[in-house]
Amino acid sequence: MDSFTTPLLAGTATGALLLIAALGLALTFGQMGVINMAHGEFLMAGAYTAFVTQQIVTNADISIVVALPAAFVVAGLLGLLLEVTVITWMYRRPLDTLLVTVGVGLVLQQLAKDIFGAQGDPVRTPTWLDGNIDVFGYHWPYRQMFTIVLAVMALIALAALLKYSAFGRQIRATVQNRDLAETVGIRTRAVDRITFFIGSGLAGIGGVAVSLISGTNPRLGTTYIISAFLVVVAGGLGQLKGTVIAAFAVGIATSFFADWTSASMAQVATFALVVVFLQLRPQGLFVVRSRGLA
Amino acid sequence: MKSLVRTFGPLVAIAVLAVLLLVVAPAVLSPFRLNNLGKYCCWAIAAVGIGLAWGRGGMLVMGQGVFFGIGGYAMAMHLKLEAAGPEGIPDFMLLYGDGTMPGWWEPFRSGAFTLFAIIALPAVAAAILGYAIFKRRVKGAYFAILTQALAVVFATLLIATIQETGGFNGLNQFTFFFGYNLYDPVNKKMVYSIAAGLLIGCLVLVWQLYRSRFGELLIATRDAEERVRFLGHDPANVKLAAFVVAAVMASIGGAMFAPIAGIISPSDVDATASIFLIAGVALGGRALLLGPALGALAVGYGRSTLSESFPDQWTYFLGALFIAVILLFPAGLASAVGRAARLVVRPKEATP
Numbered sequence: 083m084d085s086f087t088t089p090l091l092a093g094t095a096t097g098a099l100l101l102i103a104a105l106g107l108a109l110t111f112g113q114m115g116v117i118n119m120a121h122g123e124f125l126m127a128g129a130y131t132a133f134v135t136q137q138i139v140t141n142a143d144i145s146i147v148v149a150l151p152a153a154f155v156v157a158g159l160l161g162l163l164l165e166v167t168v169i170t171w172m173y174r175r176p177l178d179t180l181l182v183t184v185g186v187g188l189v190l191q192q193l194a195k196d197i198f199g200a201q202g203d204p205v206r207t208p209t210w211l212d213g214n215i216d217v218f219g220y221h222w223p224y225r226q227m228f229t230i231v232l233a234v235m236a237l238i239a240l241a242a243l244l245k246y247s248a249f250g251r252q253i254r255a256t257v258q259n260r261d262l263a264e265t266v267g268i269r270t271r272a273v274d275r276i277t278f279f280i281g282s283g284l285a286g287i288g289g290v291a292v293s294l295i296s297g298t299n300p301r302l303g304t305t306y307i308i309s310a311f312l313v314v315v316a317g318g319l320g321q322l323k324g325t326v327i328a329a330f331a332v333g334i335a336t337s338f339f340a341d342w343t344s345a346s347m348a349q350v351a352t353f354a355l356v357v358v359f360l361q362l363r364p365q366g367l368f369v370v371r372s373r374g375l376a
Numbered sequence: 377m378k379s380l381v382r383t384f385g386p387l388v389a390i391a392v393l394a395v396l397l398l399v400v401a402p403a404v405l406s407p408f409r410l411n412n413l414g415k416y417c418c419w420a421i422a423a424v425g426i427g428l429a430w431g432r433g434g435m436l437v438m439g440q441g442v443f444f445g446i447g448g449y450a451m452a453m454h455l456k457l458e459a460a461g462p463e464g465i466p467d468f469m470l471l472y473g474d475g476t477m478p479g480w481w482e483p484f485r486s487g488a489f490t491l492f493a494i495i496a497l498p499a500v501a502a503a504i505l506g507y508a509i510f511k512r513r514v515k516g517a518y519f520a521i522l523t524q525a526l527a528v529v530f531a532t533l534l535i536a537t538i539q540e541t542g543g544f545n546g547l548n549q550f551t552f553f554f555g556y557n558l559y560d561p562v563n564k565k566m567v568y569s570i571a572a573g574l575l576i577g578c579l580v581l582v583w584q585l586y587r588s589r590f591g592e593l594l595i596a597t598r599d600a601e602e603r604v605r606f607l608g609h610d611p612a613n614v615k616l617a618a619f620v621v622a623a624v625m626a627s628i629g630g631a632m633f634a635p636i637a638g639i640i641s642p643s644d645v646d647a648t649a650s651i652f653l654i655a656g657v658a659l660g661g662r663a664l665l666l667g668p669a670l671g672a673l674a675v676g677y678g679r680s681t682l683s684e685s686f687p688d689q690w691t692y693f694l695g696a697l698f699i700a701v702i703l704l705f706p707a708g709l710a711s712a713v714g715r716a717a718r719l720v721v722r723p724k725e726a727t728p
Contacts, residue, residue, distance in 0.1 A: 117517050171703060176517050177436045178702050181658065184651055185698025192691040304647070308528045311521045346536030353529045357508055357522065364512040 087218040089337040095226035097333025098233035099295075102288035103310035104317070104325050105240060106281030112319040113257045114274050115176045116169055118161075119183040121310070122303025123190035124282045127160055128153035128289020129298040130198060132205050142206040146290070150232075153286035160190075161282020165275055187303065194300040202299035211294065229291045236284055241322055243280075253277055309336075312356045318366025327367060332356070383587070386665050390579045393666065397572040407561050411636060414568040416676030417575045418633035423657045423672035424578045425625030430654075431662030432591065433618040434598030435515075439523035440626045440653050442530045443498040445645030447627030449534075450497060452547035452634040453481060454490035459551040466542075467549070473539035481540075487554050494631045495624055502623035503616065510612035510619075515601070524647055531646035546641025553635045571632040575669060578625050583665055585621070594618055626653075652679070655694060658701050661708025671708065 103125055110116045131153040132146070139145035164186060172178045211228050214221040244250040255263040256270045264270050292302060309332060317328030335355060339348035360366075401413055422444050429435045456466040465477040483489045505526070509519055535544050542548075556563040585591050596604050597611040604611045634640045643649065653672070660671020675697070683690040705712045 111517075117521075168699065168703065175706070177520060178706060180436065180517060180520055181654070182699055182702045185695040185702070188648075188651075188691050188695035188698070192688075192695070196688070304528075308521075308525045308647075312525055315518050315521055344536060346532045349529050349532050353525050356525075357505070360514050360518075360522075361508060361512055364514050 085341060088220045089341040090334060091217060091220060091222050092226065093334035093337025094330060095229045095295075095333070096337055097330035098230040099288060099291060099306065100310055100313050100333050101233045101326060101329035102236055102284055102291065103306050104313040104329050105236065105322070106284040107310055108314045108317065108319065108322070108325045109240075109281040109284075110278055111314060113253065113277055114169075114173060115179075116173075116278075117176055117180040117183065117311075118164075118169075118282075119180055119307065120164060120187040120190060120303075121183075121282070121285055122305075122307030123187045123194075124157040124160055124285035124303070125289040125292060125306055126190070126194060126298070126300065126303040127157045128286030129205070129293035129302055130194060130289075131156045131286065132290045132293040133198075133203050133298045136205060143208040143210060146208045146211075146294070149290050150287055153290045154283040155286075157286025157289065158279040158283030161285075162275060162279045164282075165278040169278075170271075187307075191300050191303065198298065198300070200300060202297055202302075204297040205293040207294055225294050228294070232287065232291050236287060237322070237326065240280075240284070244322070249273075249276070309352075312353070314366075316356050316359055316366055318363075318368040321368045324366055324368035386583055387580075389666055390576060390583065393579070393669075394572075394576045397575070398569060401572075402565055402569070407564060410568055411564060412676075412680050413673075414571045414636040415633060416673045417568075417571040418629040418636060419653060419656065419676050420669040420672040421571070421575050421578050421629035421632070422626040422653050423660075423668040424575070424582055425622030425629075426653060426657045427662055427664070427668030428582055428585065428594075428625075429618050429622035430657065431664070431668065432586065432594045432598060433615055435615060435619060436517075436520040436654075437523050437619070437622060438520050438654065439525075439527035439530075439647070439650050440622065441527045441645040441647065441650035442523075443502065443623040443626035444630035444633070444649070444653070445530060445534070445640070445642075446498045446501065446630065447494045448630030448634045448640035448644065449541065449547065450484065450490055450493045450627075451631040452550070452640045453484040454487060455550035455553060455635060456547050457481070457485045458554075459549065466547075468542050468545070468547075469539065472543070478540050494627055498623040498627035499620050502620045506616045506619040507612075510615045513612070524650065527645070527647040527650045531642040534642040534645070542641070544642060546639055546644070547634070548639035548641070550635055550638060558635060558638075567632070567635050571636060574628055574632060578628070579665070579669060586665060590614070590617065652694065655697055655701075657708075659697065659709055661710035663707065664710050667708050667710045670710075 103121065106124075107118065107121050110118055132149040135149040135152055136142060136145045139148050164183070168182055168186065169179055172182065207225060211224045214223045215227070216222075242250075244253060252263070252268045252273050255266070255268055256273050260270055288306075289302075292306070296302070313325060313328045313332050316332065317324035317326075332352060336348050336352045339351040343351070397413075397417065402410060405413060422440055426437055426440055429437045457464075460466050465475070466481075469475060469477055484493070509522060514522070534541050534546075537543065538545075550558055552558060553563065553567055556566065558564065558567070593604065593609060593614050597609075597614045601611045604614070630640070630645070633644065637644075652675070656672030656675035657668040658671070659675055660669070661667030678693065679690060682693050701708070
C-alpha cells in the first residue's frame with residue numbers, strides 16, 4: 083500500500099507547489115503573451131523573504147504568517163518593476179520577452195548569491211506545522227498539507243477575483259479581446275500591470291512554501307520554472323482549470339516515476355509524457371477557441 | 377557587377393574570416409590563447425546552427441546544449457577509451473563503479489563509429505523530437521520551452537549517471553586524439569585548425585542553404601507559416617530540416633570542444649550553457665550569415681576575459697547582455713552598425 087499512498091500524497095504536494103508557480107505564469111502568458119523566465123526567481127525571492135522575516139521575527143510560529151503577505155508584496159513589486167522597466171517595451175514579441183527575462187533571471191540569481199551566499203539557508207518550520215499525520219502507513223508531513231492548503235486558497239482567491247470582481251472582469255475582457263476591451267474604456271495597460279503584480283506575488287507565496295520544505299537557495303527558481311512551464315504548456319492557456327489539472331497531473335506523475343525509478347529518470351519520463359500528451363492535444367488541455375489562424 | 381557583389385560578397389567575408397582564423401591566429405596567438413579561440417570556434421559552430429533555426433526559421437532553440445553534449449560526450453567517450461588503451465576501461469568507472477563498462481560504450485572504441493555517431497545521433501534525436509513537435513504544429517514559445525526542458529532533463533540525467541558518464545565531473549583527462557598525442561603543442565594546433573576549418577565549412581554550408589530555395593522557404597515559414605501551407609508546402613518538413621541541421625552543427629561543435637577544452641561536463645551542456653550559446657547569436661544578429669558566428673566568438677572571448685578578472689560577476693554581464701541586446705538591438709549588433717552606416721552614408725536611391 084505504501085508504494086501507492088506515498089507517491090500520491092507527496093506528488094499532490096509537489097503538484098500544489100507547481101500550481102502556485104504556474105498560476106502566475108499562466109495568467110501573464112495568457113493575458114499578455116509574456117513568457118516570464120524570471121518567474122522562478124520570484125519564487126526564490128519569496129523563499130528569501132521567508133528567511134529574512136525569520137531573522138526579524140524570530141518566533142517561527144508567527145514569522146511564517148508575516149512572511150506570506152510580505153513575500154506576496156516583495157515578489158509582486160519585483161514583477162511590477164520588471165513590467166514597468168523592461169517588458170513594457172516588448173509586448174507582442176513573446177520570444178523576446180522570454181530571452182530578456184532569462185537575462186533578468188540570471189542577474190537575480192547572482193544577486194541572491196552575492197547577498198545571501200551560494201549555500202542557501204534553512205528556514206525553521208513553525209511548531210504548528212512540525213509533525214505528520216499517519217495516512218495508510220505514510221507519515222504525511224503537515225508542511226506538505228500546508229502547501230496544498232496554500233495552493234487551494236490561492237486558487238480560490240484568484241478564481242473569485244477573476245469571476246466576481248469588476249477588476250476580474252476587466253482582466254478577462256483584456257484576455258479575450260484586447261482591442262474591444264480598450265474600446266469600452268478599460269485601461270488595458272493598467273490592467274496588465276496589476277495582473278503582473280498579482281501573478282508575481284503568487285510566486286512569492288509559492289516561495290514561502292518551498293522554503294519550508296527545502297530552505298532557500300539561489301538556484302531554487304531554476305528547479306521549478308521548467309516544470310511550471312511544462313504545466314502551463316500542457317494545461318493550455320486562458321482557463322485556470324487546465325492549469326490546475328496539469329499541475330497535479332505533473333506533480334503526481336513525477337512522484338510515481340520517481341518511486342518506480344529514480345528522481346532523475348522521473349524528470350525524463352515526465353518530459354516524455356508532456357511531449358506525448360502534446361501529440362494528442364497540441365494546444366494543451368483547454369483552448370479558448372478563436373477564428374484566428376495563428 | 378552589383379549582383380555579383382551581392383552573391384559572392386558574403387563568400388569573400390567568409391574567406392577573410394578563414395584567413396584570420398586559420399593563418400593569422402595560429403601565427404600570432406600564444407598556444408593558450410589559441411586553444412581558447414578553439415573553444416570559441418566550437419561555440420560558434422553551434423551558433424551557426426542556431427542562426428539557421430532561430431534567425432532564419434523562427435524556432436527559438438533553447439536546448440542546443442543537448443546536441444552539443446551528444447557530440448561532445450560521443451567524442452569524449454572515444455578519447456577516454458583511447459586513453460585507456462585497447463582493452464582498458466575509463467578510470468572513473470573503476471573509481472565510482474564496479475570496474476565494468478556498460479555495453480553501449482563498446483562501439484565508441486572505433487574512431488569511425490564515433491565520427492558516424494557524432495553526425496547520426498543528434499540527427500536522429502532531433503528528427504524524432506522535431507517530428508513530434510512540428511507535425512502537431514506546436515510552435516513559438518511552446519517549442520522554446522520544450523527545448524529548454526530537454527536541456528534540463530539531459531543535464532539531470534548526466535549528473536545522475538556517474539558510473540556511466542562521469543556524472544557532475546564529466547569526462548576529462550584525454551591523452552590521444554585519433555592517435556595524436558594531445559600534449560604535443562603541434563597536435564593541439566592541428567585540433568584547433570580542424571575546429572576553425574569546420575566553422576568555415578559550416579558557414580559555407582549555410583551560405584549555400586540561405587541562397588537556395590530551401591532558404592527562401594525557411595524565411596517564408598518563419599514569417600507566414602499559414603501562407604506557406606496554403607501554397608502547398610508542409611512547413612513542418614521545412615522546420616524539421618533546419619532543426620536537424622542545427623542539431624548536427626551543435627553536435628560537431630561539441631565534438632571538437634571535448635579535445636580542445638580537455639573536458640566535457642554537464643555544466644557545458646545544461647540549460648545555462650544553451651542560453652549562453654543563444655547570447656552570442658542574439659548579439660551578433662541572428663538572421664545574418666556571419667552574425668551568429670562572430671557573436672559567439674565575441675561572447676566566448678568576453679566570457680574568458682571577464683571570468684579571469686571577475687570570476688563571480690560574469691553572470692551579471694551575461695544577464696545584462698541579454699537585456700541590453702534584446703531591448704536595444706533585437707536584430708543584433710550587426711544591424712545596429714548597418715543602421716548607423718545608413719545614417720551617415722545615405723544611399724542615393726532606394727534599391728528594391
